[in-house]
Amino acid sequence: MLAPARLPTPLTRLLDPVFERAGVRLRLKRDDLAHPLVPGNKWRKLAPNLELARAEGHTRLLTFGGAYSTHVRAVAAAAHALGLGSTGVIRGEELADAPRNRSLRAAEEYGMELEFVPRSAYRSLVTGDHGDLVARWGRCLVLPEGGSNASAVRGAAAIPAELPDLGARDLVCCPVGTGGTLAGIAAGLPSGARALGVAVLRGEGYLEREVTALHRAAYGREFANWRIDHGHHGGGYGRVPAALEEFAAAFERRHGIGIERRYVAKTLLAVYDLAEAGELAPGTRVTVVVTGLPDGTG
Ligand SMILES: Cc1ncc(COP(=O)(O)O)c(C=O)c1O
Structure with missing residues:
Protein backbone atom coordinates (compact mmCIF):
# COMPACT_ATOMS: atom_id res chain seq x y z
CA MET A 1 0.00 0.00 0.00
CA VAL A 38 7.16 10.13 -3.93
CA PRO A 39 7.92 13.73 -2.96
CA GLY A 40 7.23 17.06 -4.60
CA ASN A 41 5.81 17.33 -8.06
CA LYS A 42 6.37 13.56 -8.41
CA TRP A 43 3.39 12.98 -6.14
CA ARG A 44 1.21 15.56 -7.90
CA LYS A 45 1.94 14.04 -11.30
CA LEU A 46 2.02 10.35 -10.40
CA ALA A 47 -0.98 10.05 -8.07
CA PRO A 48 -3.63 10.43 -10.83
CA ASN A 49 -1.69 8.04 -13.07
CA LEU A 50 -1.58 5.42 -10.30
CA GLU A 51 -5.32 5.81 -9.95
CA LEU A 52 -5.66 5.29 -13.71
CA ALA A 53 -3.43 2.18 -13.56
CA ARG A 54 -5.66 0.75 -10.83
CA ALA A 55 -8.90 1.60 -12.64
CA GLU A 56 -7.66 0.06 -15.90
CA GLY A 57 -6.29 -3.05 -14.18
CA HIS A 58 -2.63 -2.59 -15.17
CA THR A 59 -0.10 -4.76 -13.39
CA ARG A 60 3.01 -2.91 -14.59
CA LEU A 61 4.18 0.69 -15.03
CA LEU A 62 6.74 1.48 -17.73
CA THR A 63 8.57 4.74 -18.07
CA PHE A 64 11.66 6.44 -19.52
CA GLY A 65 14.54 8.52 -18.26
CA GLY A 66 18.23 9.28 -17.99
CA ALA A 67 20.44 7.57 -15.44
CA TYR A 68 19.81 10.31 -12.85
CA SER A 69 16.06 10.58 -13.33
CA THR A 70 14.21 11.11 -10.06
CA HIS A 71 11.00 10.39 -11.99
CA VAL A 72 12.20 6.84 -12.80
CA ARG A 73 13.02 6.23 -9.17
CA ALA A 74 9.66 7.62 -7.98
CA VAL A 75 7.79 5.33 -10.42
CA ALA A 76 9.76 2.35 -9.08
CA ALA A 77 8.93 3.28 -5.48
CA ALA A 78 5.23 3.83 -6.19
CA ALA A 79 4.89 0.60 -8.21
CA HIS A 80 6.61 -1.36 -5.45
CA ALA A 81 4.32 0.09 -2.78
CA LEU A 82 1.25 -0.78 -4.86
CA GLY A 83 2.39 -4.31 -5.70
CA LEU A 84 2.82 -3.47 -9.41
CA GLY A 85 5.75 -4.43 -11.63
CA SER A 86 7.83 -1.64 -13.15
CA THR A 87 10.16 -1.16 -16.10
CA GLY A 88 12.57 1.72 -16.61
CA VAL A 89 13.80 2.35 -20.16
CA ILE A 90 17.11 4.11 -19.56
CA ARG A 91 19.05 6.27 -22.04
CA GLY A 92 22.57 4.90 -22.59
CA GLU A 93 23.30 1.30 -23.58
CA GLU A 94 26.83 1.63 -22.17
CA LEU A 95 25.37 1.88 -18.64
CA ALA A 96 24.04 -1.68 -18.72
CA ASP A 97 27.22 -3.21 -17.31
CA ALA A 98 28.45 -0.18 -15.36
CA PRO A 99 28.12 0.07 -11.55
CA ARG A 100 24.71 1.55 -10.76
CA ASN A 101 24.48 5.14 -9.52
CA ARG A 102 22.40 5.93 -6.42
CA SER A 103 19.22 6.61 -8.42
CA LEU A 104 19.29 3.44 -10.54
CA ARG A 105 20.35 1.30 -7.58
CA ALA A 106 17.33 2.56 -5.63
CA ALA A 107 15.05 1.83 -8.62
CA GLU A 108 16.34 -1.74 -8.83
CA GLU A 109 15.96 -2.20 -5.09
CA TYR A 110 12.28 -1.34 -5.58
CA GLY A 111 12.09 -4.18 -8.09
CA MET A 112 12.22 -2.08 -11.26
CA GLU A 113 13.59 -3.91 -14.29
CA LEU A 114 15.89 -1.69 -16.29
CA GLU A 115 16.25 -1.80 -20.06
CA PHE A 116 19.24 0.21 -21.31
CA VAL A 117 18.87 1.51 -24.86
CA PRO A 118 21.34 3.24 -27.20
CA ARG A 119 21.17 7.03 -27.08
CA SER A 120 20.43 7.06 -30.82
CA ALA A 121 17.31 4.90 -30.37
CA TYR A 122 16.08 6.42 -27.13
CA ARG A 123 14.21 9.47 -28.49
CA SER A 124 12.18 7.50 -31.02
CA LEU A 125 11.27 4.94 -28.33
CA VAL A 126 10.00 7.74 -26.07
CA THR A 127 7.96 9.45 -28.77
CA GLY A 128 6.91 6.34 -30.74
CA ASP A 129 3.75 4.31 -30.32
CA HIS A 130 5.38 2.00 -27.71
CA GLY A 131 4.12 -1.09 -29.57
CA ASP A 132 7.48 -2.89 -29.39
CA LEU A 133 7.89 -2.10 -25.71
CA VAL A 134 4.43 -3.37 -24.86
CA ALA A 135 5.12 -6.52 -26.91
CA ARG A 136 8.30 -7.07 -24.84
CA TRP A 137 6.98 -6.17 -21.40
CA GLY A 138 3.32 -7.12 -21.66
CA ARG A 139 0.33 -4.88 -21.05
CA CYS A 140 1.46 -1.92 -18.99
CA LEU A 141 0.66 1.71 -18.32
CA VAL A 142 3.26 3.72 -20.23
CA LEU A 143 4.21 6.99 -18.55
CA PRO A 144 6.11 9.58 -20.57
CA GLU A 145 9.56 10.91 -19.72
CA GLY A 146 9.27 13.12 -16.62
CA GLY A 147 5.73 11.78 -16.09
CA SER A 148 4.04 14.72 -17.84
CA ASN A 149 0.78 13.58 -19.45
C1 LIG B 1 12.55 18.56 -8.35
C2 LIG B 1 11.92 18.74 -9.68
N1 LIG B 1 11.29 19.90 -9.95
C3 LIG B 1 10.72 20.14 -11.15
C4 LIG B 1 10.79 19.21 -12.17
C5 LIG B 1 10.22 19.57 -13.51
O1 LIG B 1 8.87 19.33 -13.60
P1 LIG B 1 8.18 19.20 -15.03
O2 LIG B 1 8.89 18.04 -15.71
O3 LIG B 1 6.77 18.91 -14.72
O4 LIG B 1 8.41 20.45 -15.76
C6 LIG B 1 11.43 17.98 -11.95
C7 LIG B 1 11.50 16.97 -13.00
O5 LIG B 1 10.69 16.14 -13.14
C8 LIG B 1 12.01 17.74 -10.66
O6 LIG B 1 12.65 16.59 -10.40
Missing part, protein backbone atom coordinates in the same frame (compact mmCIF):
# COMPACT_ATOMS: atom_id res chain seq x y z
CA LEU A 2 1.17 3.53 -0.75
CA ALA A 3 0.89 5.78 2.31
CA PRO A 4 -1.37 8.79 1.74
CA ALA A 5 0.26 12.12 0.92
CA ARG A 6 0.41 14.85 3.55
CA LEU A 7 -1.87 17.43 1.96
CA PRO A 8 -2.25 20.32 1.86
CA THR A 9 1.50 20.87 1.94
CA PRO A 10 2.71 23.69 4.24
CA LEU A 11 2.97 27.28 3.10
CA THR A 12 5.94 29.16 4.59
CA ARG A 13 6.34 32.95 4.54
CA LEU A 14 9.96 34.05 4.12
CA LEU A 15 11.31 37.37 5.26
CA ASP A 16 14.13 38.46 3.01
CA PRO A 17 15.65 41.92 2.53
CA VAL A 18 15.70 41.60 -1.28
CA PHE A 19 11.93 41.16 -1.33
CA GLU A 20 11.29 43.70 1.41
CA ARG A 21 13.14 46.36 -0.62
CA ALA A 22 11.00 45.49 -3.65
CA GLY A 23 7.76 45.62 -1.64
CA VAL A 24 7.08 42.00 -2.62
CA ARG A 25 6.02 39.09 -0.40
CA LEU A 26 7.68 35.69 -0.78
CA ARG A 27 6.25 32.31 0.26
CA LEU A 28 7.31 28.72 -0.27
CA LYS A 29 4.76 25.99 -1.02
CA ARG A 30 6.53 23.03 0.56
CA ASP A 31 5.58 20.25 -1.84
CA ASP A 32 8.90 18.60 -1.02
CA LEU A 33 7.15 17.47 2.17
CA ALA A 34 4.17 15.91 0.34
CA HIS A 35 5.23 12.28 0.53
CA PRO A 36 8.27 10.39 1.85
CA LEU A 37 8.56 8.01 -1.13
CA ALA A 150 -2.79 14.88 -19.24
CA SER A 151 -3.49 13.13 -15.92
CA ALA A 152 -0.28 14.54 -14.45
CA VAL A 153 -1.25 18.07 -15.47
CA ARG A 154 -4.62 17.70 -13.76
CA GLY A 155 -2.77 16.42 -10.67
CA ALA A 156 -0.51 19.48 -10.61
CA ALA A 157 -3.58 21.74 -10.86
CA ALA A 158 -4.26 20.75 -7.23
CA ILE A 159 -1.24 22.87 -6.14
CA PRO A 160 -2.90 26.29 -6.61
CA ALA A 161 -6.18 24.82 -5.35
CA GLU A 162 -4.39 24.50 -1.98
CA LEU A 163 -3.43 28.20 -1.94
CA PRO A 164 -6.12 30.34 -0.31
CA ASP A 165 -7.26 33.74 -1.69
CA LEU A 166 -5.30 33.78 -4.93
CA GLY A 167 -5.93 36.83 -7.06
CA ALA A 168 -4.43 39.49 -9.28
CA ARG A 169 -1.43 40.18 -6.99
CA ASP A 170 -0.29 36.54 -7.09
CA LEU A 171 2.55 35.01 -9.08
CA VAL A 172 3.03 31.26 -8.59
CA CYS A 173 6.46 30.00 -9.70
CA CYS A 174 7.90 26.58 -10.42
CA PRO A 175 10.75 24.95 -12.37
CA VAL A 176 10.14 23.67 -15.91
CA GLY A 177 11.68 20.40 -17.09
CA THR A 178 9.02 18.72 -19.21
CA GLY A 179 6.33 21.35 -18.47
CA GLY A 180 3.65 19.28 -16.72
CA THR A 181 3.94 21.04 -13.39
CA LEU A 182 3.72 24.53 -14.89
CA ALA A 183 0.83 23.48 -17.14
CA GLY A 184 -1.10 22.20 -14.11
CA ILE A 185 -0.39 25.24 -11.95
CA ALA A 186 -1.48 27.66 -14.70
CA ALA A 187 -4.66 25.68 -15.34
CA GLY A 188 -5.52 25.61 -11.63
CA LEU A 189 -5.18 29.37 -11.04
CA PRO A 190 -8.22 31.58 -10.58
CA SER A 191 -8.63 34.45 -13.00
CA GLY A 192 -6.16 37.31 -12.51
CA ALA A 193 -3.38 35.21 -10.91
CA ARG A 194 -0.36 34.31 -13.05
CA ALA A 195 2.17 31.47 -13.26
CA LEU A 196 5.88 31.81 -13.97
CA GLY A 197 7.93 28.77 -14.97
CA VAL A 198 11.71 28.82 -14.85
CA ALA A 199 13.35 26.70 -17.53
CA VAL A 200 16.05 24.38 -16.15
CA LEU A 201 17.35 23.57 -19.63
CA ARG A 202 17.90 25.37 -22.90
CA GLY A 203 14.41 25.13 -24.36
CA GLU A 204 13.11 28.48 -25.60
CA GLY A 205 10.12 27.89 -27.87
CA TYR A 206 10.21 24.13 -27.37
CA LEU A 207 9.07 24.31 -23.73
CA GLU A 208 6.28 26.77 -24.56
CA ARG A 209 5.04 24.33 -27.23
CA GLU A 210 5.17 21.46 -24.72
CA VAL A 211 3.12 23.34 -22.11
CA THR A 212 0.57 24.39 -24.75
CA ALA A 213 0.27 20.79 -26.00
CA LEU A 214 -0.25 19.56 -22.42
CA HIS A 215 -3.01 22.15 -21.90
CA ARG A 216 -4.73 20.97 -25.06
CA ALA A 217 -4.39 17.33 -24.02
CA ALA A 218 -5.67 17.88 -20.47
CA TYR A 219 -8.30 20.60 -20.99
CA GLY A 220 -8.87 20.86 -24.72
CA ARG A 221 -7.86 24.52 -24.71
CA GLU A 222 -4.98 26.95 -24.18
CA PHE A 223 -4.29 29.28 -21.24
CA ALA A 224 -2.76 32.77 -21.42
CA ASN A 225 -1.82 33.27 -17.74
CA TRP A 226 1.73 31.87 -17.78
CA ARG A 227 5.18 32.50 -19.15
CA ILE A 228 8.60 30.88 -18.98
CA ASP A 229 11.84 32.56 -17.88
CA HIS A 230 14.76 31.31 -20.00
CA GLY A 231 17.52 33.23 -18.27
CA HIS A 232 18.28 30.93 -15.34
CA HIS A 233 18.98 27.45 -16.73
CA GLY A 234 22.59 27.84 -15.66
CA GLY A 235 23.99 26.53 -18.94
CA GLY A 236 21.69 23.55 -19.41
CA TYR A 237 20.00 20.56 -17.84
CA GLY A 238 21.71 19.35 -14.68
CA ARG A 239 24.28 22.17 -14.73
CA VAL A 240 24.90 23.95 -11.44
CA PRO A 241 27.32 26.84 -12.06
CA ALA A 242 29.34 28.24 -9.15
CA ALA A 243 27.16 31.37 -8.83
CA LEU A 244 24.02 29.21 -8.48
CA GLU A 245 25.71 27.02 -5.87
CA GLU A 246 26.76 30.13 -3.92
CA PHE A 247 23.26 31.58 -4.09
CA ALA A 248 21.69 28.29 -2.90
CA ALA A 249 24.17 27.86 -0.04
CA ALA A 250 23.57 31.45 1.13
CA PHE A 251 19.78 30.90 0.93
CA GLU A 252 20.12 27.76 3.04
CA ARG A 253 22.19 29.58 5.67
CA ARG A 254 19.79 32.52 5.82
CA HIS A 255 16.54 30.56 5.92
CA GLY A 256 17.54 27.15 7.32
CA ILE A 257 15.81 25.29 4.47
CA GLY A 258 17.72 22.77 2.30
CA ILE A 259 17.36 23.53 -1.43
CA GLU A 260 17.49 21.11 -4.36
CA ARG A 261 19.93 22.59 -6.87
CA ARG A 262 19.01 21.57 -10.46
CA TYR A 263 15.38 22.75 -10.32
CA VAL A 264 14.39 24.58 -7.15
CA ALA A 265 17.54 26.71 -6.75
CA LYS A 266 17.25 27.91 -10.37
CA THR A 267 13.64 28.97 -9.71
CA LEU A 268 14.51 30.82 -6.51
CA LEU A 269 17.43 32.59 -8.16
CA ALA A 270 15.12 33.71 -10.97
CA VAL A 271 12.60 35.28 -8.59
CA TYR A 272 15.38 36.94 -6.57
CA ASP A 273 16.79 38.41 -9.79
CA LEU A 274 13.34 39.64 -10.86
CA ALA A 275 12.76 41.25 -7.44
CA GLU A 276 16.18 42.89 -7.44
CA ALA A 277 15.69 44.21 -10.99
CA GLY A 278 12.39 45.81 -9.99
CA GLU A 279 10.48 43.60 -12.42
CA LEU A 280 7.91 42.54 -9.81
CA ALA A 281 5.36 45.25 -9.07
CA PRO A 282 5.22 46.33 -5.40
CA GLY A 283 2.40 44.44 -3.70
CA THR A 284 3.07 41.25 -5.67
CA ARG A 285 2.87 38.02 -3.67
CA VAL A 286 5.27 35.40 -5.03
CA THR A 287 4.76 31.74 -4.17
CA VAL A 288 7.60 29.40 -5.14
CA VAL A 289 6.57 25.75 -5.32
CA VAL A 290 9.35 23.60 -3.83
CA THR A 291 9.05 20.69 -6.24
CA GLY A 292 11.72 18.37 -4.86
CA LEU A 293 13.95 17.38 -1.99
CA PRO A 294 17.49 18.69 -1.54
CA ASP A 295 20.16 16.66 -3.33
CA GLY A 296 21.28 13.58 -1.49
CA THR A 297 18.09 13.20 0.54
CA GLY A 298 15.02 11.11 -0.10
Whole structure:
Protein backbone atom coordinates (compact mmCIF):
# COMPACT_ATOMS: atom_id res chain seq x y z
CA MET A 1 0.00 0.00 0.00
CA LEU A 2 1.17 3.53 -0.75
CA ALA A 3 0.89 5.78 2.31
CA PRO A 4 -1.37 8.79 1.74
CA ALA A 5 0.26 12.12 0.92
CA ARG A 6 0.41 14.85 3.55
CA LEU A 7 -1.87 17.43 1.96
CA PRO A 8 -2.25 20.32 1.86
CA THR A 9 1.50 20.87 1.94
CA PRO A 10 2.71 23.69 4.24
CA LEU A 11 2.97 27.28 3.10
CA THR A 12 5.94 29.16 4.59
CA ARG A 13 6.34 32.95 4.54
CA LEU A 14 9.96 34.05 4.12
CA LEU A 15 11.31 37.37 5.26
CA ASP A 16 14.13 38.46 3.01
CA PRO A 17 15.65 41.92 2.53
CA VAL A 18 15.70 41.60 -1.28
CA PHE A 19 11.93 41.16 -1.33
CA GLU A 20 11.29 43.70 1.41
CA ARG A 21 13.14 46.36 -0.62
CA ALA A 22 11.00 45.49 -3.65
CA GLY A 23 7.76 45.62 -1.64
CA VAL A 24 7.08 42.00 -2.62
CA ARG A 25 6.02 39.09 -0.40
CA LEU A 26 7.68 35.69 -0.78
CA ARG A 27 6.25 32.31 0.26
CA LEU A 28 7.31 28.72 -0.27
CA LYS A 29 4.76 25.99 -1.02
CA ARG A 30 6.53 23.03 0.56
CA ASP A 31 5.58 20.25 -1.84
CA ASP A 32 8.90 18.60 -1.02
CA LEU A 33 7.15 17.47 2.17
CA ALA A 34 4.17 15.91 0.34
CA HIS A 35 5.23 12.28 0.53
CA PRO A 36 8.27 10.39 1.85
CA LEU A 37 8.56 8.01 -1.13
CA VAL A 38 7.16 10.13 -3.93
CA PRO A 39 7.92 13.73 -2.96
CA GLY A 40 7.23 17.06 -4.60
CA ASN A 41 5.81 17.33 -8.06
CA LYS A 42 6.37 13.56 -8.41
CA TRP A 43 3.39 12.98 -6.14
CA ARG A 44 1.21 15.56 -7.90
CA LYS A 45 1.94 14.04 -11.30
CA LEU A 46 2.02 10.35 -10.40
CA ALA A 47 -0.98 10.05 -8.07
CA PRO A 48 -3.63 10.43 -10.83
CA ASN A 49 -1.69 8.04 -13.07
CA LEU A 50 -1.58 5.42 -10.30
CA GLU A 51 -5.32 5.81 -9.95
CA LEU A 52 -5.66 5.29 -13.71
CA ALA A 53 -3.43 2.18 -13.56
CA ARG A 54 -5.66 0.75 -10.83
CA ALA A 55 -8.90 1.60 -12.64
CA GLU A 56 -7.66 0.06 -15.90
CA GLY A 57 -6.29 -3.05 -14.18
CA HIS A 58 -2.63 -2.59 -15.17
CA THR A 59 -0.10 -4.76 -13.39
CA ARG A 60 3.01 -2.91 -14.59
CA LEU A 61 4.18 0.69 -15.03
CA LEU A 62 6.74 1.48 -17.73
CA THR A 63 8.57 4.74 -18.07
CA PHE A 64 11.66 6.44 -19.52
CA GLY A 65 14.54 8.52 -18.26
CA GLY A 66 18.23 9.28 -17.99
CA ALA A 67 20.44 7.57 -15.44
CA TYR A 68 19.81 10.31 -12.85
CA SER A 69 16.06 10.58 -13.33
CA THR A 70 14.21 11.11 -10.06
CA HIS A 71 11.00 10.39 -11.99
CA VAL A 72 12.20 6.84 -12.80
CA ARG A 73 13.02 6.23 -9.17
CA ALA A 74 9.66 7.62 -7.98
CA VAL A 75 7.79 5.33 -10.42
CA ALA A 76 9.76 2.35 -9.08
CA ALA A 77 8.93 3.28 -5.48
CA ALA A 78 5.23 3.83 -6.19
CA ALA A 79 4.89 0.60 -8.21
CA HIS A 80 6.61 -1.36 -5.45
CA ALA A 81 4.32 0.09 -2.78
CA LEU A 82 1.25 -0.78 -4.86
CA GLY A 83 2.39 -4.31 -5.70
CA LEU A 84 2.82 -3.47 -9.41
CA GLY A 85 5.75 -4.43 -11.63
CA SER A 86 7.83 -1.64 -13.15
CA THR A 87 10.16 -1.16 -16.10
CA GLY A 88 12.57 1.72 -16.61
CA VAL A 89 13.80 2.35 -20.16
CA ILE A 90 17.11 4.11 -19.56
CA ARG A 91 19.05 6.27 -22.04
CA GLY A 92 22.57 4.90 -22.59
CA GLU A 93 23.30 1.30 -23.58
CA GLU A 94 26.83 1.63 -22.17
CA LEU A 95 25.37 1.88 -18.64
CA ALA A 96 24.04 -1.68 -18.72
CA ASP A 97 27.22 -3.21 -17.31
CA ALA A 98 28.45 -0.18 -15.36
CA PRO A 99 28.12 0.07 -11.55
CA ARG A 100 24.71 1.55 -10.76
CA ASN A 101 24.48 5.14 -9.52
CA ARG A 102 22.40 5.93 -6.42
CA SER A 103 19.22 6.61 -8.42
CA LEU A 104 19.29 3.44 -10.54
CA ARG A 105 20.35 1.30 -7.58
CA ALA A 106 17.33 2.56 -5.63
CA ALA A 107 15.05 1.83 -8.62
CA GLU A 108 16.34 -1.74 -8.83
CA GLU A 109 15.96 -2.20 -5.09
CA TYR A 110 12.28 -1.34 -5.58
CA GLY A 111 12.09 -4.18 -8.09
CA MET A 112 12.22 -2.08 -11.26
CA GLU A 113 13.59 -3.91 -14.29
CA LEU A 114 15.89 -1.69 -16.29
CA GLU A 115 16.25 -1.80 -20.06
CA PHE A 116 19.24 0.21 -21.31
CA VAL A 117 18.87 1.51 -24.86
CA PRO A 118 21.34 3.24 -27.20
CA ARG A 119 21.17 7.03 -27.08
CA SER A 120 20.43 7.06 -30.82
CA ALA A 121 17.31 4.90 -30.37
CA TYR A 122 16.08 6.42 -27.13
CA ARG A 123 14.21 9.47 -28.49
CA SER A 124 12.18 7.50 -31.02
CA LEU A 125 11.27 4.94 -28.33
CA VAL A 126 10.00 7.74 -26.07
CA THR A 127 7.96 9.45 -28.77
CA GLY A 128 6.91 6.34 -30.74
CA ASP A 129 3.75 4.31 -30.32
CA HIS A 130 5.38 2.00 -27.71
CA GLY A 131 4.12 -1.09 -29.57
CA ASP A 132 7.48 -2.89 -29.39
CA LEU A 133 7.89 -2.10 -25.71
CA VAL A 134 4.43 -3.37 -24.86
CA ALA A 135 5.12 -6.52 -26.91
CA ARG A 136 8.30 -7.07 -24.84
CA TRP A 137 6.98 -6.17 -21.40
CA GLY A 138 3.32 -7.12 -21.66
CA ARG A 139 0.33 -4.88 -21.05
CA CYS A 140 1.46 -1.92 -18.99
CA LEU A 141 0.66 1.71 -18.32
CA VAL A 142 3.26 3.72 -20.23
CA LEU A 143 4.21 6.99 -18.55
CA PRO A 144 6.11 9.58 -20.57
CA GLU A 145 9.56 10.91 -19.72
CA GLY A 146 9.27 13.12 -16.62
CA GLY A 147 5.73 11.78 -16.09
CA SER A 148 4.04 14.72 -17.84
CA ASN A 149 0.78 13.58 -19.45
CA ALA A 150 -2.79 14.88 -19.24
CA SER A 151 -3.49 13.13 -15.92
CA ALA A 152 -0.28 14.54 -14.45
CA VAL A 153 -1.25 18.07 -15.47
CA ARG A 154 -4.62 17.70 -13.76
CA GLY A 155 -2.77 16.42 -10.67
CA ALA A 156 -0.51 19.48 -10.61
CA ALA A 157 -3.58 21.74 -10.86
CA ALA A 158 -4.26 20.75 -7.23
CA ILE A 159 -1.24 22.87 -6.14
CA PRO A 160 -2.90 26.29 -6.61
CA ALA A 161 -6.18 24.82 -5.35
CA GLU A 162 -4.39 24.50 -1.98
CA LEU A 163 -3.43 28.20 -1.94
CA PRO A 164 -6.12 30.34 -0.31
CA ASP A 165 -7.26 33.74 -1.69
CA LEU A 166 -5.30 33.78 -4.93
CA GLY A 167 -5.93 36.83 -7.06
CA ALA A 168 -4.43 39.49 -9.28
CA ARG A 169 -1.43 40.18 -6.99
CA ASP A 170 -0.29 36.54 -7.09
CA LEU A 171 2.55 35.01 -9.08
CA VAL A 172 3.03 31.26 -8.59
CA CYS A 173 6.46 30.00 -9.70
CA CYS A 174 7.90 26.58 -10.42
CA PRO A 175 10.75 24.95 -12.37
CA VAL A 176 10.14 23.67 -15.91
CA GLY A 177 11.68 20.40 -17.09
CA THR A 178 9.02 18.72 -19.21
CA GLY A 179 6.33 21.35 -18.47
CA GLY A 180 3.65 19.28 -16.72
CA THR A 181 3.94 21.04 -13.39
CA LEU A 182 3.72 24.53 -14.89
CA ALA A 183 0.83 23.48 -17.14
CA GLY A 184 -1.10 22.20 -14.11
CA ILE A 185 -0.39 25.24 -11.95
CA ALA A 186 -1.48 27.66 -14.70
CA ALA A 187 -4.66 25.68 -15.34
CA GLY A 188 -5.52 25.61 -11.63
CA LEU A 189 -5.18 29.37 -11.04
CA PRO A 190 -8.22 31.58 -10.58
CA SER A 191 -8.63 34.45 -13.00
CA GLY A 192 -6.16 37.31 -12.51
CA ALA A 193 -3.38 35.21 -10.91
CA ARG A 194 -0.36 34.31 -13.05
CA ALA A 195 2.17 31.47 -13.26
CA LEU A 196 5.88 31.81 -13.97
CA GLY A 197 7.93 28.77 -14.97
CA VAL A 198 11.71 28.82 -14.85
CA ALA A 199 13.35 26.70 -17.53
CA VAL A 200 16.05 24.38 -16.15
CA LEU A 201 17.35 23.57 -19.63
CA ARG A 202 17.90 25.37 -22.90
CA GLY A 203 14.41 25.13 -24.36
CA GLU A 204 13.11 28.48 -25.60
CA GLY A 205 10.12 27.89 -27.87
CA TYR A 206 10.21 24.13 -27.37
CA LEU A 207 9.07 24.31 -23.73
CA GLU A 208 6.28 26.77 -24.56
CA ARG A 209 5.04 24.33 -27.23
CA GLU A 210 5.17 21.46 -24.72
CA VAL A 211 3.12 23.34 -22.11
CA THR A 212 0.57 24.39 -24.75
CA ALA A 213 0.27 20.79 -26.00
CA LEU A 214 -0.25 19.56 -22.42
CA HIS A 215 -3.01 22.15 -21.90
CA ARG A 216 -4.73 20.97 -25.06
CA ALA A 217 -4.39 17.33 -24.02
CA ALA A 218 -5.67 17.88 -20.47
CA TYR A 219 -8.30 20.60 -20.99
CA GLY A 220 -8.87 20.86 -24.72
CA ARG A 221 -7.86 24.52 -24.71
CA GLU A 222 -4.98 26.95 -24.18
CA PHE A 223 -4.29 29.28 -21.24
CA ALA A 224 -2.76 32.77 -21.42
CA ASN A 225 -1.82 33.27 -17.74
CA TRP A 226 1.73 31.87 -17.78
CA ARG A 227 5.18 32.50 -19.15
CA ILE A 228 8.60 30.88 -18.98
CA ASP A 229 11.84 32.56 -17.88
CA HIS A 230 14.76 31.31 -20.00
CA GLY A 231 17.52 33.23 -18.27
CA HIS A 232 18.28 30.93 -15.34
CA HIS A 233 18.98 27.45 -16.73
CA GLY A 234 22.59 27.84 -15.66
CA GLY A 235 23.99 26.53 -18.94
CA GLY A 236 21.69 23.55 -19.41
CA TYR A 237 20.00 20.56 -17.84
CA GLY A 238 21.71 19.35 -14.68
CA ARG A 239 24.28 22.17 -14.73
CA VAL A 240 24.90 23.95 -11.44
CA PRO A 241 27.32 26.84 -12.06
CA ALA A 242 29.34 28.24 -9.15
CA ALA A 243 27.16 31.37 -8.83
CA LEU A 244 24.02 29.21 -8.48
CA GLU A 245 25.71 27.02 -5.87
CA GLU A 246 26.76 30.13 -3.92
CA PHE A 247 23.26 31.58 -4.09
CA ALA A 248 21.69 28.29 -2.90
CA ALA A 249 24.17 27.86 -0.04
CA ALA A 250 23.57 31.45 1.13
CA PHE A 251 19.78 30.90 0.93
CA GLU A 252 20.12 27.76 3.04
CA ARG A 253 22.19 29.58 5.67
CA ARG A 254 19.79 32.52 5.82
CA HIS A 255 16.54 30.56 5.92
CA GLY A 256 17.54 27.15 7.32
CA ILE A 257 15.81 25.29 4.47
CA GLY A 258 17.72 22.77 2.30
CA ILE A 259 17.36 23.53 -1.43
CA GLU A 260 17.49 21.11 -4.36
CA ARG A 261 19.93 22.59 -6.87
CA ARG A 262 19.01 21.57 -10.46
CA TYR A 263 15.38 22.75 -10.32
CA VAL A 264 14.39 24.58 -7.15
CA ALA A 265 17.54 26.71 -6.75
CA LYS A 266 17.25 27.91 -10.37
CA THR A 267 13.64 28.97 -9.71
CA LEU A 268 14.51 30.82 -6.51
CA LEU A 269 17.43 32.59 -8.16
CA ALA A 270 15.12 33.71 -10.97
CA VAL A 271 12.60 35.28 -8.59
CA TYR A 272 15.38 36.94 -6.57
CA ASP A 273 16.79 38.41 -9.79
CA LEU A 274 13.34 39.64 -10.86
CA ALA A 275 12.76 41.25 -7.44
CA GLU A 276 16.18 42.89 -7.44
CA ALA A 277 15.69 44.21 -10.99
CA GLY A 278 12.39 45.81 -9.99
CA GLU A 279 10.48 43.60 -12.42
CA LEU A 280 7.91 42.54 -9.81
CA ALA A 281 5.36 45.25 -9.07
CA PRO A 282 5.22 46.33 -5.40
CA GLY A 283 2.40 44.44 -3.70
CA THR A 284 3.07 41.25 -5.67
CA ARG A 285 2.87 38.02 -3.67
CA VAL A 286 5.27 35.40 -5.03
CA THR A 287 4.76 31.74 -4.17
CA VAL A 288 7.60 29.40 -5.14
CA VAL A 289 6.57 25.75 -5.32
CA VAL A 290 9.35 23.60 -3.83
CA THR A 291 9.05 20.69 -6.24
CA GLY A 292 11.72 18.37 -4.86
CA LEU A 293 13.95 17.38 -1.99
CA PRO A 294 17.49 18.69 -1.54
CA ASP A 295 20.16 16.66 -3.33
CA GLY A 296 21.28 13.58 -1.49
CA THR A 297 18.09 13.20 0.54
CA GLY A 298 15.02 11.11 -0.10
C1 LIG B 1 12.55 18.56 -8.35
C2 LIG B 1 11.92 18.74 -9.68
N1 LIG B 1 11.29 19.90 -9.95
C3 LIG B 1 10.72 20.14 -11.15
C4 LIG B 1 10.79 19.21 -12.17
C5 LIG B 1 10.22 19.57 -13.51
O1 LIG B 1 8.87 19.33 -13.60
P1 LIG B 1 8.18 19.20 -15.03
O2 LIG B 1 8.89 18.04 -15.71
O3 LIG B 1 6.77 18.91 -14.72
O4 LIG B 1 8.41 20.45 -15.76
C6 LIG B 1 11.43 17.98 -11.95
C7 LIG B 1 11.50 16.97 -13.00
O5 LIG B 1 10.69 16.14 -13.14
C8 LIG B 1 12.01 17.74 -10.66
O6 LIG B 1 12.65 16.59 -10.40
